[in-house]
Amino acid sequence: MATLNPYLNFRGTARDALTFYQSILGGELTTSSYADMGGLEQMGVKESESQWLMHGMLVVSDSINLMGADVPTAHGDSIENGHISLSGPAEDEAFLREAFAKLAEGGELHVPLEKAPWGDYFGQTADKFGVKWLVNIAGAQG
Numbered sequence: 001m002a003t004l005n006p007y008l009n010f011r012g013t014a015r016d017a018l019t020f021y022q023s024i025l026g027g028e029l030t031t032s033s034y035a036d037m038g039g040l041e042q043m044g045v046k047e048s049e050s051q052w053l054m055h056g057m058l059v060v061s062d063s064i065n066l067m068g069a070d071v072p073t074a075h076g077d078s079i080e081n082g083h084i085s086l087s088g089p090a091e092d093e094a095f096l097r098e099a100f101a102k103l104a105e106g107g108e109l110h111v112p113l114e115k116a117p118w119g120d121y122f123g124q125t126a127d128k129f130g131v132k133w134l135v136n137i138a139g140a141q142g
Helices: 014-025 090-104
Strands: 007-010 028-033 053-059 065-070 083-089 108-115 121-126 132-138
Touching: 007 014, 014 028, 014 053, 014 065, 014 090, 083 090, 090 108, 090 121, 090 132, 108 132
Parallel strands: 007 065, 083 132
Antiparallel strands: 028 053, 053 065, 108 121, 121 132
């Protein structure tokens, strides 16, 4: 079965962000810096950015992998990310509420985790790294 692997872009904070997500979601984190891979000059990476992550992967389960990397400044200014949706059934309500609270801490709350018009509980936040998260709890009683 295929997996969907969100891949996030950062500017010098990928290692901290992925470690933060690991503290919330669990799983095993592996990382490789630009220096680990060699060829800094060929990749357009400044020496001051050599320890930035070229690739990081948080394996949470067989079907959930969260990946990320630092975009070297030589590669342009844009490091936009979309939204990550974290959702589950009412049985996962405690985990999802705790994850939402931790993701919102130090970030920017956009929509509180409350009963939505479609009947689920839904919230939206940007975490302290600027990544936007959508959390949906299907069938929760609140």
